[in-house]
Amino acid sequence: xxxxxxxxxHFGDKKVLKGISTVFEAGKANLxxxxxxxxxxxxxxxxxxxxxxxDGAILYDGENFSQxxxxxxxSIRRKIGMLFQGSALxxxxxxxxxxxxxxxxxxxxxxxxxxxxxxxxxxxxxLVGANDKYPGEISGGMMKRxxxxxxxxxxxxxxxxxxxxxxxxxxxxxxxxxLLTDITKEYxxxxxxxxxxxxxxxxxxxxxVFLHQGYKxxxxxxxxxxxSKNQLLxxxxxxxxxxxxxxxxxxNVG
Amino acid sequence: MLKQMISVPESAYMYWKxxxxxxxxxGVGSLIIIGIIxxxxxxxxxxxxxxxxxxSYFPPYLLGFVIRDSMIIELAPxxxxxxxxxxxxxNMASELGTMRISEQIDALEVMGVNSTAYLVAPKIFAAxxxxxxLIIISAxxxxxxxxxAAVNYGIAQEMxxxxxxxxxxxxxxxxxxxxxxxxxxxxxxxxxxQGFYVKGGALDIGKASTRAVVFSSILVVLFDYLIAxxxx
Numbered sequence: 001x002x003x004x005x006x007x008x009x010h011f012g013d014k015k016v017l018k019g020i021s022t023v024f025e026a027g028k029a030n031l032x033x034x035x036x037x038x039x040x041x042x043x044x045x046x047x048x049x050x051x052x053x054x055d056g057a058i059l060y061d062g063e064n065f066s067q068x069x070x071x072x073x074x075s076i077r078r079k080i081g082m083l084f085q086g087s088a089l090x091x092x093x094x095x096x097x098x099x100x101x102x103x104x105x106x107x108x109x110x111x112x113x114x115x116x117x118x119x120x121x122x123x124x125x126x127l128v129g130a131n132d133k134y135p136g137e138i139s140g141g142m143m144k145r146x147x148x149x150x151x152x153x154x155x156x157x158x159x160x161x162x163x164x165x166x167x168x169x170x171x172x173x174x175x176x177x178x179l180l181t182d183i184t185k186e187y188x189x190x191x192x193x194x195x196x197x198x199x200x201x202x203x204x205x206x207x208x209v210f211l212h213q214g215y216k217x218x219x220x221x222x223x224x225x226x227x228s229k230n231q232l233l234x235x236x237x238x239x240x241x242x243x244x245x246x247x248x249x250x251x252n253v254g
Numbered sequence: 255m256l257k258q259m260i261s262v263p264e265s266a267y268m269y270w271k272x273x274x275x276x277x278x279x280x281g282v283g284s285l286i287i288i289g290i291i292x293x294x295x296x297x298x299x300x301x302x303x304x305x306x307x308x309x310s311y312f313p314p315y316l317l318g319f320v321i322r323d324s325m326i327i328e329l330a331p332x333x334x335x336x337x338x339x340x341x342x343x344x345n346m347a348s349e350l351g352t353m354r355i356s357e358q359i360d361a362l363e364v365m366g367v368n369s370t371a372y373l374v375a376p377k378i379f380a381a382x383x384x385x386x387x388l389i390i391i392s393a394x395x396x397x398x399x400x401x402x403a404a405v406n407y408g409i410a411q412e413m414x415x416x417x418x419x420x421x422x423x424x425x426x427x428x429x430x431x432x433x434x435x436x437x438x439x440x441x442x443x444x445x446x447x448q449g450f451y452v453k454g455g456a457l458d459i460g461k462a463s464t465r466a467v468v469f470s471s472i473l474v475v476l477f478d479y480l481i482a483x484x485x486x
Contacts (some may be wrong), residue, residue, distance in 0.1 A: 048364050077366035088361040091352070092275075102365055116345045160364075 001026050002047065002158060002190055007056035013192065016042045017053070017215040018134065026157075027188040029181055029204045031195055035210035035236060040194045043211065047192065048082060049073060050161055078106055081151030081189075083161040087143040089150070096131035097121070099149045106154065119190055121149040125179060127227040139201060141172035145179070150160070152183060158186070161193040165200060173197060178203050210236070226250055255447055259378075269376060275401035276380030280342050281388060287341060288334050288392050295329050304407045314409050318417020321400035325425045330393035332478050335437035337471040340341040343445035346377055347466035350449030351459035357448075372481055374450060378442040379386030386431055393430065398415035429485050436481065437474050444470040469476065 002024040009017040016039045024030040034040050035145050039220035045051040047058060049065065058065040060076055068076065089098050099121055103114045115148055122128060125145040135143055144164060151159060161180060165173040181204045184191040195201065201208060210233050218230045263269045278460040304322050350373060353359050362369040397418065404414045452462045 050360055050363060074366040077364060080362045080364055082361065084357045084361060086356055088360075090356040090358055091356075101268075104268050105365070105367060231362075 005057040005060040007053045025191045028206040030149045030207045031205040036212040038213045079157040081156035081159045083147045085163045087147040121153045125149045129141040155228045159189045159191040259375045261368045273376040278386045281384035292392035292395040293399035294403045296399030300400035300403040315413045315417035318414040319420045323391045325396035331433035341468045343466045344463040346445040347449035347463045351452035351462045361385045374446045381438040381442035386434040389434040440473045441470045
């Protein structure tokens with residue numbers, strides 16, 4: 001579980017996060033949504049420690065991440081997996097080497113144990129037979145899956161995904177969503193996903209946090225969204241004509 | 255950046271593996287270009303000096319002496335490192351810049367890897383290990399190029415070889431190695447710094463790469479002068 005207490009972040013005079021508090025529970029897919037510039041990426045970067053918040057606290061299972069020493073942070077970071085928007089695979093390494101990298105860095109397992117784990121993770125994300133390919137030789141969807149395999153290879157307790165569906169077709173997006181949901185349940189991980197994809201929100205959002213201009217404007221589950229009267233949230237979720245009509249239909253039935 | 259580099263490696267094996275990769279990249283990858291440039295530098299210097307000597311009272315064996323010392327003291331370390339600043343420096347800056355822009359450095363940080371130590375230290379160590387042997391090879395090839403050009407110009411090989419052994423001061427080799435180590439350190443640190451702290455997009459990677467070449471080249475010639483002043 002990750003508890004966020006009144007996180008504030010500014011860059012010079014520009015206030016990006018203006019005091020966000022929420023709780024991300026274990027075993028759930030927690031989604032952060034919001035328009036571009038609402039502070040989603042900055043919020044996630046603060047959560048994983050890539051940016052230092054100016055105020056507030058981030059508690060990883062009760063331990064205050066913001067007040068930890070470098071060494072303590074390192075030990076927490078080894079429990080974190082992160083899937084980046086562009087996958088952030090290492091170009092100079094093959095798919096297998098990318099997934100193997102955290103194991104080589106942080107474990108003293110035998111080569112066989114490491115390879116078994118790598119193959120298990122690649123199998124888990126349906127990427128069998130791509131071991132020797134370089135990131136430049138595989139598709140965007142495959143890159144995301146390699147990114148997921150790399151982020152789960154050390155059995156993380158916390159999984160962060162920054163726009164896992166960006167640049168993917170709807171079918172592949174659905175596969176990635178299913179994969180993330182399954183992994184979250186299977187290993188009881190606290191998964192936090194930054195997304196713009198409304199299919200993901202409605203399909204997997206057990207907890208949804210809606211950010212607007214640096215504030216938490218709304219939170220609830222995907223089911224609550226349909227009942228919500230929050231105008232900003234409704235404008236964001238049901239932005240297209242098709243979705244507006246759908247909303248109207250739901251309201252009429254409801 | 256150098257201060258952040260000082261930490262206990264997460265895995266000595268991975269750091270060594272990266273250092274070897276960089277050594278291969280810097281050393282083996284630059285051998286041909288350094289070889290060609292050094293060979294022809296020696297050859298051109300020989301032809302030019304032989305032309306200056308012709309018709310004068312200076313003995314022809316001076317040609318070997320001049321080629322040897324100019325290659326060892328100046329041409330091999332400085333010229334080779336200017337070439338390395340262009341080839342290796344721009345490559346280091348663009349590699350790190352691309353890693354920064356595509357969030358690969360962030361990925362390392364999130365994993366708990368000291369990205370400065372893992373990405374920069376192996377490059378600096380690799381440069382310090384591999385550049386001095388490259389410079390020694392460059393000096394040998396330059397002298398050999400000079401010998402072939404001198405013979406082609408009509409100067410007897412024995413005369414050239416006599417010049418090569420004439421008034422040899424081993425301290426000149428020390429100067430060459432000092433230059434090699436200093437230049438290697440400058441090229442690697444300046445280029446890594448430019449690449450590691452890139453902000454923006456693809457255009458900024460290009461700019462960082464250019465800055466890496468320009469700043470390292472200027473520092474190479476500046477330190478070339480300072481070392482010459484201090485050591486001679």
